[in-house]
Amino acid sequence: xxxxxxxxxxxxxxxxxxxxxxxxxxxxxxxxxxxxxxxxxxxxxxxxxxxxxxxxxxxxxxxxxxxxxxxxxxxxxxxxxxxxxxxxxxxxxxxxxxxxxxxxxxxxxxxxxxxxxxxxxxxxxxxxxxxxxxxxxxxxxxxxxxxxxxxxxxxxxxxxxxxxxxxxxxxxxxxxxxxxxxxxxxxxxxxxxxxxxxxxxxxxxxxxxxxxxxxxxxxxxxxxxxxxxxxxxxxxxxxxxxxxxxxxxxxxxxxxxxxxxxxxxxxxxxxxxxxxxxxxxxxxxxxxxxxxxxxxxxxxxxxxx
Amino acid sequence: xxxxxxxxxxxxxxxxxxxxxxxxxxxxxxxxxxxxxxxxxxxxxxxxxxxxxxxxxxxxxxxxxxxxxxxxxxxxxxxxxxxxxxxxxxxxxxxxxxxxxxxxxxxxxxxxxxxxxxxxxxxxxxxxxxxxxxxxxxxxxxxxxxxxxxxxxxxxxxxxxxxxxxxxxxxxxxxxxxxxxxxxxxxxxxxxxxxxxxxxxxxxxxxxxxxxxxxxxxxxxxxxxxxxxxxxxxxxxxxxxxxxxxxxxxxxxxxxxxxxxxxxxxxxxxxxxxxxxxxxxxxxxxxxxxxxxxxxxxxxxxxxx
Numbered sequence: 001x002x003x004x005x006x007x008x009x010x011x012x013x014x015x016x017x018x019x020x021x022x023x024x025x026x027x028x029x030x031x032x033x034x035x036x037x038x039x040x041x042x043x044x045x046x047x048x049x050x051x052x053x054x055x056x057x058x059x060x061x062x063x064x065x066x067x068x069x070x071x072x073x074x075x076x077x078x079x080x081x082x083x084x085x086x087x088x089x090x091x092x093x094x095x096x097x098x099x100x101x102x103x104x105x106x107x108x109x110x111x112x113x114x115x116x117x118x119x120x121x122x123x124x125x126x127x128x129x130x131x132x133x134x135x136x137x138x139x140x141x142x143x144x145x146x147x148x149x150x151x152x153x154x155x156x157x158x159x160x161x162x163x164x165x166x167x168x169x170x171x172x173x174x175x176x177x178x179x180x181x182x183x184x185x186x187x188x189x190x191x192x193x194x195x196x197x198x199x200x201x202x203x204x205x206x207x208x209x210x211x212x213x214x215x216x217x218x219x220x221x222x223x224x225x226x227x228x229x230x231x232x233x234x235x236x237x238x239x240x241x242x243x244x245x246x247x248x249x250x251x252x253x254x255x256x257x258x259x260x261x262x263x264x265x266x267x268x269x270x271x272x273x274x275x276x277x278x279x280x281x282x283x284x285x286x287x288x289x290x291x292x293x294x295x296x297x298x299x300x301x302x303x304x305x
Numbered sequence: 306x307x308x309x310x311x312x313x314x315x316x317x318x319x320x321x322x323x324x325x326x327x328x329x330x331x332x333x334x335x336x337x338x339x340x341x342x343x344x345x346x347x348x349x350x351x352x353x354x355x356x357x358x359x360x361x362x363x364x365x366x367x368x369x370x371x372x373x374x375x376x377x378x379x380x381x382x383x384x385x386x387x388x389x390x391x392x393x394x395x396x397x398x399x400x401x402x403x404x405x406x407x408x409x410x411x412x413x414x415x416x417x418x419x420x421x422x423x424x425x426x427x428x429x430x431x432x433x434x435x436x437x438x439x440x441x442x443x444x445x446x447x448x449x450x451x452x453x454x455x456x457x458x459x460x461x462x463x464x465x466x467x468x469x470x471x472x473x474x475x476x477x478x479x480x481x482x483x484x485x486x487x488x489x490x491x492x493x494x495x496x497x498x499x500x501x502x503x504x505x506x507x508x509x510x511x512x513x514x515x516x517x518x519x520x521x522x523x524x525x526x527x528x529x530x531x532x533x534x535x536x537x538x539x540x541x542x543x544x545x546x547x548x549x550x551x552x553x554x555x556x557x558x559x560x561x562x563x564x565x566x567x568x569x570x571x572x573x574x575x576x577x578x579x580x581x582x583x584x585x586x587x588x589x590x591x592x593x594x595x596x597x598x599x600x601x602x603x604x605x606x607x608x609x610x
Contacts, residue, residue: 085395097390
C-alpha cells in the first residue's frame with residue numbers, strides 16, 4: 001500500500017481540484033478537502049463561499065465542472081447511491097419535502113430507503129428534539145423543520161454526517177439540546193462529521209478540524225490544535241516607519257495599529273514568527289492564541305465582499 | 306469500510322406506492338364514488354341509444370385523461386430538478402424516477418380495473434354478456450353530403466371485437482400516463498413548454514400558409530394542422546389508441562325515412578388499435594426512459610482531446 005493509499009483510506013472525505021461554476025460565479029475553485037475518518041470537521045465561510053455547493057457535490061446533487069470527490073474511497077460522481085447510503089444530510093434549506101405528510105409518516109417513508117434505519121432511535125430523537133410527530137410537515141415552523149431534518153439525518157446512524165448549518169433556525173434551548181444529542185450520537189456511533197456553520201464557537205466542544213472557504217477556495221485546513229497554535233495575535237512595539245516584512249505579510253490575516261503599537265494576527269509557529277519580527281526591529285510585547293472562532297474567522301475578510 | 310446496504314427496489318417501490326396513496330388519498334377515496342357516478346352516466350347513455358359502439362372503447366377517454374392527470378399529480382409536488390429530497394436518497398436517480406413512475410402506474414391500473422369492472426357490469430346488464438357483439442350500420446361508400454341517407458347505402462355488420470377489447474382502457478391509460486410522466490420527469494418547466502406549444506402553433510400555421518402561397522409549395526399548406534390532425538385522428542392517432550376511432554367513425558345521420566340513426570363510416574379495427582397501442586405505448590416508454598436518464602447518476606466521461 002502506498003502512502004497516498006494509506007492516507008486515502010484514513011480519510012472519510014477527500015476532494016481534489018474540485019471546481020464548480022454557476023454562470024459567471026465561481027462556487028468552488030480547486031478545492032482540496034481532506035476530512036479524516038472520525039473527525040468533526042467544521043467548515044467556515046461567509047454566505048456564498050461555496051459550502052453548500054461543496055456538500056451537494058459530495059452528495060452528487062451537483063456535478064462538478066472539474067475535480068473529484070470521494071467519500072470513504074467511493075467516487076461521489078460514479079457511486080452516488082452507495083455514497084448517499086453512508087451519509088446523513090441536513091441541507092442548507094429549511095423547506096421540508098412532502099408537505100402533505102405528517103412527520104411520523106415522512107420518517108416511515110425515509111426508513112424504507114435505509115436498511116440500517118434505527119426505528120427506536122428515530123423515536124428517541126423525535127422525542128428529544130420535540131418534533132411534532134403527528135403534525136403535517138407543511139405546518140411546521142423553520143425550527144421544527146430543522147429538527148425533523150436532524151432526525152432524518154441521524155436515525156440511520158450513517159458513517160458520515162453532512163450538516164449544512166444544522167443549528168440554523170433553532171432556538172437557543174433546542175440548539176443546546178441538539179448539540180448534546182449530536183455529542184451523544186458521536187459517542188455511541190462511529191461517525192465522521194463535516195459541518196458548516198457561522199457560529200464556530202458553538203461547535204468548539206466538538207470540532208477537531210477546521211477548514212475555511214473563501215470565494216470558493218479552501219484557504220485554510222488544519223487540525224484544531226494546529227489552528228490554535230499557529231494562528232496567533234501579536235502585539236508589537238515598532239520603530240518609526242516600520243513595515244511588516246514581506247515574508248510575514250503573506251501570513252498576516254489582520255492588522256491594526258495605534259501609534260507605534262501594531263496588532264496583527266499571523267500564521268506560523270510562534271517561535272519562528274517572533275524571531276522574524278524581532279529581526280526587523282519590532283519587539284513582540286504579547287503573543288496569544290485565539291479562541292477557535294476568532295482563529296477561523298481571521299481567514300475571512302473583515303468587510304463584507 | 307464495510308459495505309453499506311442499499312434499499313431493495315421492491316422496498317423503494319412500496320414506499321412510493323404508499324407515498325402516492327397518501328398524497329392522492331382524497332381522489333383515491335372518491336374514486337369508487339366517481340366510478341358509480343360514471344357507471345350511472347354510461348347506463349343513461351346506453352338507455353338513450355347514444356352509445357352504439359363498444360363499452361370498452363368509447364368511454365376509454367376517461368381513464369386516458371385520468372392517466373395523464375395522475376402523472377402530473379405524482380410529480381407536480383416533487384422537486385424534479387435540483388437538490389430535492391427524492392434525489393438525496395440512496396437510490397440511483399434515473400432508476401428512482403422510473404420506480405416512482407411505476408408506483409403511480411400501479412395505482413392507475415387499479416383505478417382502470419375499477420373502471421373496467423363497472424363497464425363489465427354494464428355490458429352484462431345491457432348486452433347480456435361481458436364481450437358484447439354490436440350490430441353496426443356501415444356506409445357502403447363514403448358520403449359527403451348532408452342530405453338524408455338512403456337506407457340502401459348502408460350495410461349491417463356484426464362487430465365482435467373479442468377479448469382484446471377489454472385491454473383498451475388499460476393500454477390507452479398507460480400510454481397517456483407514460484407520455485405525461487415523461488413530460489413531467491424530463492422537462493424542467495412543463496408550463497412554459499405548454500404555453501410555447503400553444504403560441505407556436507398559430508405562428509407555424511401562419512408561416513406555412515404564407516410560405517405555401519409565396520413559394521408555391523403546396524405541400525406546406527396547413528402543414529401544422531394536418532400534422533396535428535394526423536397525430537390525433539389518424540389511423541394510428543391518439544383517438545385510435547383511446548377509442549378505436551369510435552368517435553370519428555360514428556356519426557348520427559337522417560335517413561330518407563325520417564329516422565335518425567348512428568351510421569359508421571367503417572367498422573373499428575382492432576388490428577389498427579394494436580399498432581397504435583404499440584406505437585403510443587412504445588413512444589411513452591421510450592420517452593420516460595429518456596426523461597429519467599436526464600437524472601442519471603453517473604457523469605458522462607469527457608472525451609479526451
